[in-house]
Each structure stands twice: as structure tokens, then as C-alpha cells.
Amino acid sequence: MTTKYIGKPASRVDGLEKVTGKARYSADFKVEGLTYGFIVSSSIAKGKITSIDSSRALALEGVLQVFTHENVRNLPWFKLRYTDMDAPSGTPFRPFYDNTIRFSMQPVALVIAETFELARYASSLIKVEYDKETYTTSLYKNLSKSFKAPKGKIGYVPPKSRGNADAAYQDAAFKIQAEYKHSAEHHNPMELFSTTAIWDNEKLTVYDKTQGVSNCQFYIGNIFGLAYKDVRIISPYVGGAFGSGLRPQHQLFMAVLAALELKRPVKVGLTRQQMFSFGHRPATLQKLALSASPEGTLESVRHEAYSETSQFENYTEVIVNWSATMYACENVELKYELVKLDTFTPLDMRAPGAVTGVHAMESAMDELAFELKMDPLIFRLKNYTDEDQVNEKPFSSKELVACYREGAEKFGWAARNVEPRSMRDGKNLVGWGVATAAWDANQMPSRAKALLSIDGKLVVSSGTSDIGTGTYTIMTQIAAEILGIAIENVTFKLGDTNLPLAPLEGGSWTAASVGSAVKTVCEDVRKILLKHAVKTKASPFYQYDSTKLQIDSGEIFDPNDSSKGVSVTEIMRLAGVNSIEETSTSGPNPLVGRKYTMNSHAAVFAEVKVDEDLGTVDVTRVVCAVAAGKILNPKTARSQILGGVVWGISKALEEESKLDHQYGRFMNHNLSEYHVPVNKDINDIEVIFVEEKDDVVNPLGVKGVGEIGIIGVAGAIANAVFHATGVRVRNLPITMDKVLQIAEDDRNQVAV
Amino acid sequence: MNNFSYNKVTEVAEAVADLTGHTNARFIAGGTNLLDLMKENVAKPDHLTDINKLALAGIEATEDGGLSLGALATNADTAWNELVEQKYPLLSQAILAGASPQLRNMATNGGNLFQRTRCYYFYDTATACNKREPGSGCSAINGINRIHAILGTSEHCIATHPSDMCVALAALNAKVNVTGPYGDRVIEFRDFHRLPGDTPHLDNNVQDGELVTSIDLPPSNFTQHFHYLKVRERQSYAFALVSVAAALELDGNVIKDIRLALGGVAHKPWRDRSCEEAFIGQEATEANFRALAEKILADAKGYGSNTFKIDLAKRAIVRAFSEALKNN
């Protein structure tokens, strides 16, 4: 099918607004009479507040109120009233509910003042006294208290084992066993969380940073006893979120509480430090044991993961399951357990679970390939499968072999010597590594509305969000394509609860979900237009067979008869309609889901140069070959993969939330000490989208590209570091002290 | 951040008077460190004396053949200054290894000397820290101390001085000119910063109310063989885990003079003249550099997560001198 917009590298439709500063993020909305809030965070991780003295703060002129658990009343006691659409099982955190401290940096007071500066100053005058209790924040020291991860969270599927992995392992000719450790990580989007709440005595309007306006509406409505229709959440732009916006954050509750109580508009934002006071990617310990026959057939996979959660909720993510579907193997034993710690509940973070589990699995695959003296890419190809052995279903499409082939060719993989330390560039040891990645290609029910006006302008809308991924752009492309009008005449709106309901913006499902709804609604409008074309007497196509007609550039025509034509606007005028408005729903086809497993895939190739004396690692090249169905916009999609690869480099080499167990507190809570890559850390990244045709996954044939780009990167880099140095660093991030084996804790680093 | 008054001064004398007129005033230059500390309630000045309008931004050759760096010259202007590049390329390299271009455009030479440690606990008022609150304890000793000191530490504090520029200034025997309520004086660079001892709240030997006016560099012969090596966790915009300012004056392959200053390992840029002197007259060989590294780190002590720095520092010293040998 030739297309005009879909599949074309359109530039972002919101690009101009963003680069000119016109795009307004949640903290940018100005309101008459605005007041400002500042949150006081707890200094301890567990215990009771024995007293809060706000008198010095309240004595300042311009300080309106200090909210604490002592004066906040009338909140619902029923814990489920605090739940949200992304909440795991358990008891959601209830701010200001009682004097109990459950995690370090828990909000304990909220100062509201006439200016931000005053609120911040006043916050420093509040004296909070605590009765400390002993707390525990070490995952590794509490492994004996692990328990089986319960169900209950969106996106979580309990792992399923098959065969007898232990027996196969015992008998196997080649085997490896290894432990991998990951520290916690925080999302740290550039934009801080901020909420502005305005209460007009009947309705509440809230500007918030979120990945799901309806989730915030649901949360606020339930807690404050407001009808959903009286709560409007607006969030047109999000300056990055990566999952942190999937759950309502502290400032939303705070701003609404204060606005309702004080009857003044209130803005509350989190500081960068307070961005470490909510969910994070959990710290994990993973144990893997793999075995293979002398020919390189994978005979057993055993993958155990121990992950932290809070005392009050059971955060779960799919860590180990990927190890059961990525390769053919008869014997797979999976185990996934949680350990409760006195920290906040972890939270989905870009490719939750997969980033962690696939790094370990792909490193283990490399370790086994090395035992076998087999090229790690050949080893992967040897154990390739077209069947999802867990669910005994074929994949709807899986062009992973093409990813391996095209990626390897671009990278020059064929020239690789299997021996570690076999390549050198001056003082640097050079290494090449490969890893596979997989992610779900889900679709969620979504609604979209289309309004075509007599001036030929189309407004399509859905209450989804654009966290910087390009949602505005691809939805505009889809609408223009399906209806057949010029892209300049299409506007897409999102981020408002007044718009049709859309799912949370996560899981890489927005393109498929909202895109399908946009497609459906535009098809509906198109049908109506064509109906007018054949039913309106004055139309050149009166009594025509509408199925013979097409629309392009706003013109209705018959491709087999160029003598006639009429514009969309003219047909509306002739038919006497001023506008056409339709709302449609689109959802996954359950029959397809029953028959097929739907995943996106990628192959990642990485080159590292490791300074032999200093142990520093430079990722000089990455090739990421992706099979993700139809690529709606190669430009925005490429950016998604680039961002994923950059984050993968970060995960492999730099990123780590440092938790001090004396305080139960993350200590590197600023962007100077919480390291993510700088420009200089990033070299060549090559993105390949392989052809992948998938007619069953959804009507658009798309699988989503938001997460697949990050998943394989840490594994590929860790494997490349081993290839360069002969040292297997299994604890991320891979820092120079671990590479040089001079780190305090390098028991797990094994050199050949 | 607390409330404070603010005054922008234009004369040096006025600056000193303005500051001393308040109980807890601070000078503010680029503000890149002070403002962060104020936002975290670590610094709580009641008054700021803005010194940016003082005529102290010049960089000029001195009569003795050295160079004078104005306290208010920015780090960027200093690093890219032609005279600095020609005569003190080690200093240029060191400055450019620090922070980011944006920060270097704001940061002043004076402010760089006074920048405070990056110890996580120092920045977080929820924790104990002797430097921030004398007598409260040191959280880093048994805590996260990856970025902490291995030399010259005390049981009261194991923080490092985080500057790169100061490491080169130490190697180059700079002198700091200060003026203040008690008149003008010159402080040798090695006496500028302090070790923590039992007064970790004091970073340096500048007295309250004293203003740094300039930094003087003596004539130097280290324009041929020098190298500033910074080992860090990413390739820019990260503080040094270990940094090395290495400089050699050679006669053939014989060391006529040698300078070695370490950053990221102590409460001040670390130099040990007796170690250096032991190698004067010796061959510039890798073995000798290794011996020098062993010698200067002989008393180093690790605290767990930072123990690797002892070995890393040795490796970095050898590398820095090997690189220095390559220049010409």
C-alpha cells in the first residue's frame, strides 16, 4: 500500500511550540491569585512523628497554612479509596493520614504561601520530632524473608515453568551459574512533577504532569469525594516521565487538598531531591543457571529473581518470564520473589522487568556461549524459536532473524574473534557483544473523537498523553492518511479528561491503542463523507457506488474516472452539514490474542573500548536492529530507539540510586551525583528497522517502539566488556573499579 | 532557602566593609555553588555581597614573568586565555576537565577555590555531618564513601575538595592574594586549603571577611611535559574520583623538576614535595613513576567503597606521567 503520511518521517507537529517555549508544561500555567506549596519531607525512614511545630512558619506574613496529619481531617480511611490504575496489590500510601513514617522523604507537611520563595523558606522553619524505629532497606540482607510475588498489578503475568530444569542441568555437558545485581534507579525526567489545582466551589481543574489524566481524575475523585465529572485534569505536555507519571505523585494530592481547603488556586511542585521520594526501578538479585549440549542446544534455563517492594504494596514486574520465551528450551524453571523493605513502592520504569531480567539472561547466554567456545550470535540463532513455548502459540510475527542478520552485517560482526582480549586499540582493549531483546506488543481499549468542520479542518482527540514520544505527530499522520486530507489541516488534542477515554500512556501500547481508535474514527468520518457524496443530489457522485471512491488531499474522486471530483468541504456544503463529529472505540481482538503471542524484538550489537590501566569503558558503537511491525514514523521511532540505547548505556555503565542503610535514604538525590550519560559518553548509534509485516497484531500493524530500544543494551555492553577484558562484571553499573577488580565488592566479577 | 539582604558592590574596600557589617554574610560571585547550598539550607547567609562588579576579572602578566589571574575572571575565560594556554597549559587542561561549559562560564576563579565538598551527607540536612554541623558526626565513614578521601582524613571527616583547577594551581605553586579587615596578605597555595582534623567545618585558612583578589602564578617551565588526567564515572560533568596534575622539566630523559598533585583524594589538593624531590635527578621512566605513585600513596587509607581509589590513583599517576612525557 502506498501511503502519504503513515510510515513517512514527519517532523514533530509540536516541534515549533516546544522550541519556541510556547508549549506549556504543568508548572507553566498562570492563574489569578495563585498560591504556592512546598513539601516538607521526612528525615527518617520509619517511625512515628511525635510532634510538628509549625508556629514559626505560620508566623510569617504571607504563609497561609501548614497542612500536616494533625490538621488534615475528613480524608477517607478506606485504603482502597487511594488506589489508582497502576497500583499494585496492597495498601496505597495515604499522605497525611496518620503519624506513621513508612519511607524516607515521606511528605510530612505542606506549607502554602503567597510566593514560592516564602513557602520554601517557611518549610525550613518547621520542626518535626520523630520516634525512630529500626528499619530495613537492604535487599541482600533480607533475602531469607522473600515470598512469592502475588498477582494484582496491571501488566504483571506470573511466570510459568516447564520440564525439569534441575535434572537437565545436572546431566548437561556445558553449564554456567551466575548471580547478577542491579541497584535501584530513579526515573529523573528533566521536568519535575508539578500540579496546579483550581477549585471554583463546584468544579476542580487540575494541571498536572501525568501519563494518564483519567488515572488522576479517578484518584482525586475517590479521595476527595468529588464526582469524576467535576474533576478535570489537563496535561498537554509532559517533559519526560518514563513511567514515573503512571501513578499520581505526592504533589497532586497536596495541591488538590490545599486548593479545596483554602479555596485558592494552589501550585505544588517536587524538588529534584523529592523526585527520589516515590517509586523507582527496584533493586534486584538474580540467579541464573543455564546448560547446553555440546552442539549448543540450550537444555535448561533456571532464572530466579528477588526484587524489593515496600511494606505496604507488592510491586511486581515481568523480570524472569522473558527467559522462557526468548529461546527454544524444553526445561525452564522460573522463580520470582519479593522482599519487603522500608522504602517507597517501586514503580514501572521504561521496559519494567525486561531491562533487568533480559540483561541477566543475555549475559548468561553469553557466558554459556563462551563455555561452548561458540560465537554468541550463532548460539542464539541455534536456539531460535518461532513458538512461544510458555503459551504454546506462534508469534504473530517475529523478524528477529532479520534483526540479527541486518544488525550483524551493519556492525561487521563476522570479523569477531571469540577469544576475549583479542582486539586492541592502543591502550584500549576492544570488545564486541550482542544481546537479544523482546517486549510485548499490546493493545488496550481506547476512544477517540473526530470533528471535521466545513472549513476542511479536522480535530481528532483522545485523552492520552505525549511524554515526548511523538504521540501528537503520529496521531496526526494517521488521521490525515485515513481521512485523506492534508496533514496541515489536522490537529490532534490530548491530555484532558474532557476528551475521550484513553489508557495510561505506558507499555509501548499507545501507538497501537490510540492509533487504532484514531484510525477507526477517521474511517467513520470518511464513510459519512462518501455517503454524502453519493446521496447528495448536487454531488457529481450522486448515486455512485461509494466503494469506488477515494479521498486524497481533501478531494473526493474516482481513480478510474478523472473527469469528476469534488472537495470534502464542497460536499459538506452541498449536503448541508456544518460539521461531522464521530466518537469511536477500538480495542484488541480477543480471538487474535488467544491464537498468537505478540512481541516486538531487537538485536543489539555493541562495541566497547576499555582503558586497560584505568578500567574506564567507552561505548564506541551500538547497532540496534528492531522488528516492531509497521513503523508509523521512522523519524520519531528512531528517536525512541536512540533514547532507549542511550538509557541502556546509562544502565550498563552509570546509573544507580545509592541507598544508605544507616538512614534508609537515597543519597545521590541530584543530577550532579545521579549519573546519566552526557553527550560525550555517546558515540555512534545506528538504528535499523527491519521489515516486519503483521496483519494480526492490530489494524495498524504496529507494535510500539517506546521500550524495545533499551532492553538489550546493558546485556550487549556487559558482554562486550567481557570480550574486551575477559572480566565478567555482573553487578551493574559496570564501573572502572569492577572492571579492574579492585572494587570492595567484586566477588561476582570473574576473570578468565 | 532563608531570607537575606543583598548588595552589589563596586569597590574592593566596599565589598569588605559590606560583608563585615553583617553577622553571617557571604560574597557571591558566579553563585554556582553558593546558591545550591542555600537551596539545600546548608548555607544560610543573612546577607549577600555581590562582588561581580569588582574590577577583578583581568588576567595579566606579572613583572617576574608569571601571571596574575583575577578572582572574578571566569573559569572559561581563564582556561581559554592565550597567556594561560601558552604558559600554563596544565591549568587550562585542568579547568576544562571540570564541570560543564555552562558552569565554567559562570564560575569564577575565586569561587572555585571556595567550592565546598560534594559529600552527599554534607548536602542533606537530614543526616549527620561534622562539616555542616560540627559535632553531629560523620555519616560518610560508615556510609556511602565512594567519592571520599583516602589521604589526610580524620575520624571527623573524610570529605574531598572537589576542584580540578585547584589541583593544577597546587602543582604550579600558585599564591593567593587576599584582602580583608586586617589588610592584605599572600597565602601560599599549599597553605590555602586545610585538612579536616578536628575542625572539618573549616575548608581553608581564609579568615571571615577576607576577599580573594587574585591568584598569582610564578614563572614556570612546565609548558613541555604536563598532563592533567581526570578519572571519573562519565566523560564530562562529573567530579574526579581521582585526578592527577603531572608536570616534568627534563634534561634529556633526566628529571630536573617534577610536580605531582592529586585531586579527589583528600580534603585539599594533595602534594608531597619530599616525594617529588626524591625523583629529581632520576630517569623519567615508567618504573620511576610507579615508584613515585607508591610513595605518595604509602599512607593512603580506604573506607570501604572508596578503597579502590588507592590502586586507581597509582594507575592514574603512571598514566599521567606517561602522557606528560609524550607532549613536547
Ligand SMILES: Cc1cc2nc3c(=O)[nH]c(=O)nc-3n(C[C@H](O)[C@H](O)[C@H](O)COP(=O)(O)OP(=O)(O)OC[C@H]3O[C@@H](n4cnc5c(N)ncnc54)[C@H](O)[C@@H]3O)c2cc1C
Ligand atoms: C553540577 C556541578 C558540577 C561541577 N563540576 C565541577 C568539576 O568537575 N570540577 C570543578 O573543579 N568544579 C566543578 N564544579 C564547581 C564549580 O567549579 C564551582 O561551583 C565554581 O567554581 C564556584 O565559583 P562561583 O563563582 O560560582 O562561586 P560562588 O558559588 O559564587 O561562591 C562559592 C563560595 O566562594 C565564595 N567566594 C566567591 N568568590 C570569592 C572571593 N573572591 N573571595 C572570597 N570568597 C569568595 C563565596 O562566598 C561562596 O562561599 C561543579 C559545580 C556544579 C554545580
Ligand code: SF4
Ligand atoms: S565526610 Fe565530612 S562532609 Fe561528609 S559527612 Fe563526613 S563530616 Fe560531613
